[in-house]
Amino acid sequence: MTESKVTNFIIDFDSTFTQVEALDVLCTLAFQDEDEKKVALAEIERITNLAMGGELSFRESLESRLKILRANKNHIPQLIEKLKPLVSKSFIRNRDFLETNAQNVYILSNGFKEFICPIVKEYGILEDHVYANTFEYDDDGIIIGFDKENILSKSKGKPALIDSLKLEGDIYVIGDGYNDYEIRKEGKANRFYAFTENVKRKNVMEFADHIAPSLDEILYHNNMKGALSYPKNRIKILLLENIHSRGVKIVENEGYQVEVYPAGLTEDELIEKIKDVSILGIRSKTIVTKRVLEHANRLMSIGAFCIGTNQIDLDECTKRGITVFNAPYSNTRSVVELAIGEMIMLIRNLPDKIAKMHEGVWDKSANNSFEIRGKKLGIVGYGNIGKQLSVLAEAMGLQVYYYDVDEALPIGNVTKCDSLNEMLAQVDIISLHVDGRPSNENIISKEQFDVMKEGVIFMNLSRGHVVDIPELKKAILSGKIAGTAVDVFPEEPLSNKHEFISELRGLPNVILTPHIGGSTLEAQENIAEFVPNKIISYINTGSTTNSVNFPDLALPKLQNAHRFIHIHHNQPGIIAEINNILAEHNINVLGQYLKTNETVGYVITDIDTKYQKDVLKVMKKIEGTIRFRVLY
Numbered sequence: 001m002t003e004s005k006v007t008n009f010i011i012d013f014d015s016t017f018t019q020v021e022a023l024d025v026l027c028t029l030a031f032q033d034e035d036e037k038k039v040a041l042a043e044i045e046r047i048t049n050l051a052m053g054g055e056l057s058f059r060e061s062l063e064s065r066l067k068i069l070r071a072n073k074n075h076i077p078q079l080i081e082k083l084k085p086l087v088s089k090s091f092i093r094n095r096d097f098l099e100t101n102a103q104n105v106y107i108l109s110n111g112f113k114e115f116i117c118p119i120v121k122e123y124g125i126l127e128d129h130v131y132a133n134t135f136e137y138d139d140d141g142i143i144i145g146f147d148k149e150n151i152l153s154k155s156k157g158k159p160a161l162i163d164s165l166k167l168e169g170d171i172y173v174i175g176d177g178y179n180d181y182e183i184r185k186e187g188k189a190n191r192f193y194a195f196t197e198n199v200k201r202k203n204v205m206e207f208a209d210h211i212a213p214s215l216d217e218i219l220y221h222n223n224m225k226g227a228l229s230y231p232k233n234r235i236k237i238l239l240l241e242n243i244h245s246r247g248v249k250i251v252e253n254e255g256y257q258v259e260v261y262p263a264g265l266t267e268d269e270l271i272e273k274i275k276d277v278s279i280l281g282i283r284s285k286t287i288v289t290k291r292v293l294e295h296a297n298r299l300m301s302i303g304a305f306c307i308g309t310n311q312i313d314l315d316e317c318t319k320r321g322i323t324v325f326n327a328p329y330s331n332t333r334s335v336v337e338l339a340i341g342e343m344i345m346l347i348r349n350l351p352d353k354i355a356k357m358h359e360g361v362w363d364k365s366a367n368n369s370f371e372i373r374g375k376k377l378g379i380v381g382y383g384n385i386g387k388q389l390s391v392l393a394e395a396m397g398l399q400v401y402y403y404d405v406d407e408a409l410p411i412g413n414v415t416k417c418d419s420l421n422e423m424l425a426q427v428d429i430i431s432l433h434v435d436g437r438p439s440n441e442n443i444i445s446k447e448q449f450d451v452m453k454e455g456v457i458f459m460n461l462s463r464g465h466v467v468d469i470p471e472l473k474k475a476i477l478s479g480k481i482a483g484t485a486v487d488v489f490p491e492e493p494l495s496n497k498h499e500f501i502s503e504l505r506g507l508p509n510v511i512l513t514p515h516i517g518g519s520t521l522e523a524q525e526n527i528a529e530f531v532p533n534k535i536i537s538y539i540n541t542g543s544t545t546n547s548v549n550f551p552d553l554a555l556p557k558l559q560n561a562h563r564f565i566h567i568h569h570n571q572p573g574i575i576a577e578i579n580n581i582l583a584e585h586n587i588n589v590l591g592q593y594l595k596t597n598e599t600v601g602y603v604i605t606d607i608d609t610k611y612q613k614d615v616l617k618v619m620k621k622i623e624g625t626i627r628f629r630v631l632y
């Protein structure tokens with residue numbers, strides 16, 4: 001029989017087991033007056049940080065803090081109730097681990113047993129494994145000090161206490177403070193994990209054997225079974241192009257390692273960055289090419305924080321088992337509002353009138369100024385935006401015509417056209433809302449401009465490459481087009497610092513906008529909520545609902561089961577092989593879900609939690625496997 005090696009975990013309480021410093025919370029209870037509370041809190045925090053950073057002896061800090069506090073016995077039960085929901089998230093998640101390993105888990109704190117014991121007890125931690133100080137009270141129950149004989153009330157108390165315990169096996173310390181590191185420094189522990197889930201102290205992290213943003217990370221690092229199959233902090237997410245802070249918050253709260261960059265990246269820059277990235281978030285500027293994907297060994301998912309996904313090589317993503325999500329509806333209204341505003345501006349000749357006013361020219365006249373009411377609007381691309389525009393335009397008295405390559409049922413009284421040219425020939429205002437598929441390059445070129453009516457208003461808020469720009473310029477200069485609004489361009493600057501170069505600059509009655517059709521705060525916030533939630537759901541459950549390139553599978557929450565997620569090339573026989581392997585390993589299947597598209601098969605199998613782990617290797621080796629992962 002092989003002897004199992006014992007590992008003892010020595011866990012700090014304040015800001016490690018719980019998210020907060022208990023004495024700070026006690027302070028908020030002890031002071032009724034808000035101003036007094038503020039001053040006291042700031043002072044207590046200052047002293048705590050000095051001690052945690054190793055700049056003040058622990059005893060001095062404790063004495064000063066208790067003096068400021070003036071708390072009493074009656075505050076302790078209230079404090080316990082306040083602290084209970086503030087246990088660190090990863091400790092709450094890993095209650096099973098703490099309970100199962102109670103014999104080797106110790107709390108070692110310079111805090112006080114009176115509030116620590118009732119809290120950690122709920123996580124299976126044994127009362128005689130809690131080492132901490134105790135309060136001293138006066139006759140009125142006011143806290144006046146602490147037991148000065150307790151080794152933990154003294155400087156370097158933690159290493160001395162560990163020494164006195166004479167524990168067998170390895171000693172791993174988990175804490176956020178310098179005094180936790182001191183145990184390792186004094187040679188009384190084999191390893192020190194700087195715990196950063198709640199606070200990050202530079203001068204503690206620099207001494208750590210390992211920085212642990214969660215308890216999950218520590219368990220994973222030690223090959224121990226925790227609540228998560230993979231610690232979230234190991235999942236790196238790169239968010240480019242100034243994604244709204246709401247989205248950044250959501251992924252940070254999920255525990256991912258997040259890097260944010262305000263602009264797009266060039267192909268080479270992205271290749272450099274993508275190597276250790278598991279999730280990439282972009283908007284319309286960053287082009288995700290096959291070459292980029294060849295360097296993206298860890299990439300699981302891409303979030304397009306917009307509608308268009310033409311900037312991503314979707315086929316290559318699918319072949320590599322990378323899911324892509326977008327926000328198909330969040331900014332549609334913003335685009336429609338801009339289109340309505342611009343058609344009014346253009347038909348009234350406002351861009352030129354406004355420019356003249358800024359030059360001091362008062363040009364009051366009705367010449368070439370019209371209402372949009374009663375005019376014919378032609379919409380190219382009757383999708384989500386095109387349809388919404390048609391509804392608003394009709395409500396404003398326009399007669400709406402549309403042309404779409406796909407069968408699209410008309411809404412309201414709009415007129416469907418059978419060909420693009422047929423529509424272009426009869427309308428007064430043209431608005432493009434097609435998607436960015438490569439075959440849409442220059443769908444509006446000389447031939448199309450030629451069939452348009454004289455003095456037409458022309459707008460493109462879809463994608464830059466769909467319009468032949470030199471031909472557009474000719475049509476503007478010839479007077480064929482009376483007003484133009486362009487929001488999207490074949491070449492767009494990578495960031496706000498780069499110059500916008502276009503031959504459309506300086507032309508008459510032309511509105512040029514920097515691809516802001518969807519750039520309203522409402523839209524950006526909606527997108528920043530929608531996309532991360534889709535990705536998180538994919539990572540946590542395997543659900544691919546609304547994915548742009550993957551078979552659509554909405555999966556139930558995982559309960560008392562492990563989930564095998566198998567992505568493979570769509571070829572015959574794989575599902576049979578998966579099931580043969582499961583049968584050979586005597587695995588009890590609780591549920592199975594399968595969907596395929598032309599490129600990949602996506603099979604989810606929920607199984608009983610007890611199984612021989614060697615099946616994992618066998619599953620990965622099935623011929624045609626692209627990716628395999630397990631969730632629990």
Ligand SMILES: NC(=O)c1ccc[n+]([C@@H]2O[C@H](COP(=O)([O-])OP(=O)(O)OC[C@H]3O[C@@H](n4cnc5c(N)ncnc54)[C@H](O)[C@@H]3O)[C@@H](O)[C@H]2O)c1
Nearest residue numbers: 308381382383384385404405406433434435436462517518
């Ligand atoms: N300017 C911006 O900031 C901004 C904001 C959001 C969306 N967009 C762009 O607007 C466009 C439309 O968005 P959506 O959400 O309505 O997309 P959508 O996919 O819902 O609709 C596009 C429609 O265009 C049709 N279509 C494609 N090619 C066509 C062609 N050659 N001729 C006629 N019809 C064609 C499709 O069949 C579809 O019905 C997309 O290109 C999107 O990227 C731009």
Ligand SMILES: O=C(O)CC[C@@H](O)C(=O)O
Nearest residue numbers: 283284285306307308518
């Ligand atoms: O915000 C962006 O960069 C892109 C907006 C728009 O083109 C979209 O596709 O949604």
